Amino acid sequence: MRLSLSVVFSSIAGYLLGTQQVEVYTLILLAFGGYFMVGASNAYNQIIEKDLDALMDRTKNRPIPAGRMSVNTAFTIAVIFTILGIATLYVINPRTAMYGAISIFLYTCVYTPLKTKTPLAVFVGAIPGAIPFMLGWVAARNDFGIEPGALFAIQFFWQFPHFWAIGWFLFDDYKKGGFFMLPTRERDKATAVQTIMYTVWTVLASIIPVFGLTGELKLSIVAAIVVFGLGLVMLYYAIQLFKKRTAQAAKQLMLASVSYITLLQIVYVVDKFIR
Numbered sequence: 001m002r003l004s005l006s007v008v009f010s011s012i013a014g015y016l017l018g019t020q021q022v023e024v025y026t027l028i029l030l031a032f033g034g035y036f037m038v039g040a041s042n043a044y045n046q047i048i049e050k051d052l053d054a055l056m057d058r059t060k061n062r063p064i065p066a067g068r069m070s071v072n073t074a075f076t077i078a079v080i081f082t083i084l085g086i087a088t089l090y091v092i093n094p095r096t097a098m099y100g101a102i103s104i105f106l107y108t109c110v111y112t113p114l115k116t117k118t119p120l121a122v123f124v125g126a127i128p129g130a131i132p133f134m135l136g137w138v139a140a141r142n143d144f145g146i147e148p149g150a151l152f153a154i155q156f157f158w159q160f161p162h163f164w165a166i167g168w169f170l171f172d173d174y175k176k177g178g179f180f181m182l183p184t185r186e187r188d189k190a191t192a193v194q195t196i197m198y199t200v201w202t203v204l205a206s207i208i209p210v211f212g213l214t215g216e217l218k219l220s221i222v223a224a225i226v227v228f229g230l231g232l233v234m235l236y237y238a239i240q241l242f243k244k245r246t247a248q249a250a251k252q253l254m255l256a257s258v259s260y261i262t263l264l265q266i267v268y269v270v271d272k273f274i275r
Contacts, residue, residue: 004034004035004038004039006132006262007034007035007037007038008030008031008034008035008132009262010132010133010155010261011030011033011133011135011136011139012027012030012031013133013136013265013266013268013269014132014133014134014135014137014138014139014140014151015027015030015136015139015140016269016272016273017136017137017151017217017269017272018136018137018138018139018140018141018147018148019141026092026139026140029088029089029091029092030092030096030135030136030139032088033085033086033088033089033092033096033100034085034132034135035085036081036082036084036085037081037085037086037089037100039077039078039081039085040078040079040081040082040085040104041103041104041108041128043074043077043078043081044078044104044108044112045112046062046063046064046074047064047071047074047075047078048108048112048113049112049115049177050064050065050071051065052116052177052178052179053065053177055177056173056174056176056177057173058170058173085100086100086101086104089135089139093138093142095138095142095144096135096142099131099134099135099138100131100135102128102131103128103131103132103135106124106128107125107128111125111128115179115180116177116178116179116180117180119180119181119182119183119184119185121180121181122160122163122164122181122183125159125163126156126160126163129155129156129159130153130156130158130159131152132155133151133152133265134148134149134151134152134155135148136151137151137217145215146213146214146215146217147214147215147216150208150209150214150217154202154206154264155261157198157201158202160194160195160198160202161195161198161199161202161238161257162257162258163181164181164183164194164195164198165195165241165250165251165253165254166181167179167181168182168187168241168247168250169247169248169251169254171187171247192238192241192242192245195238195241195242196235196238196242199231199234199235199238200235202231202234202260203227203231206264207219207227207228210223210224219268219271220271220275223267223268223270223271226267227264227267227268230259230260230263230264230267231260233256233260234253234256234260237249237252237253237256237257238253240252241253
């Protein structure tokens with residue numbers, strides 16, 4: 001549910017940034033389309049990983065491994081949600097539906113199988129994970145240009161410190177299922193350094209619009225300062241992870257990253273309407 005809300009929130013934020021006139025009908029379609037899109041991806045994921053989910057404390061109570069739902073039922077739900085999601089987004093415009101379909105495909109057919117094979121799965125997973133923010137702009141404009149590309153870049157780079165933090169503090173549980181989420185496969189100095197690097201890139205990508213390099217996606221100096229300040233908070237927790245290398249430090253970074261992306265999107269939207 002939290003993932004669904006996050007995707008819907010990001011999509012709506014992207015739409016509000018891209019739209020020239022807010023249409024409630026489109027907002028509703030985007031919210032439902034995003035919800036179905038996430039639901040379908042999660043359903044496919046849980047079907048594929050049902051045996052591995054049963055091994056981990058975090059996932060053993062999911063419907064399939066817990067025996068509350070059959071694979072056939074889950075697959076039926078996944079197919080229905082896929083059709084409803086793509087169809088709903090198609091009503092907005094075909095390009096939005098296309099990116100929604102790409103997201104489901106990459107998450108289900110590429111990211112999920114790679115999770116037990118290579119840490120590069122996080123890179124692949126960052127692509128569908130970054131689509132919702134730009135999807136909103138595409139829904140508003142029916143076009144892909146520098147603006148949705150910039151929104152995609154922000155959320156793409158953000159995925160790495162966020163999911164590496166999760167992979168760090170849930171390391172032992174992930175290990176039971178054979179998942180390799182950290183870039184070095186270990187909770188070591190090199191992983192912590194890469195986490196800091198991607199945090200820095202996230203912050204830099206987030207303030208690029210203030211320099212007028214992203215077309216109609218703009219950011220005032222005041223908003224850029226606020227975003228940069230939020231980024232410094234996230235960077236602080238990334239540095240703390242480097243210093244302490246504990247599960248608690250990783251969890252704090254994860255929470256800081258969630259706060260960062262949420263507040264960033266709010267700042268972007270508010271800045272647009274008061275600028």
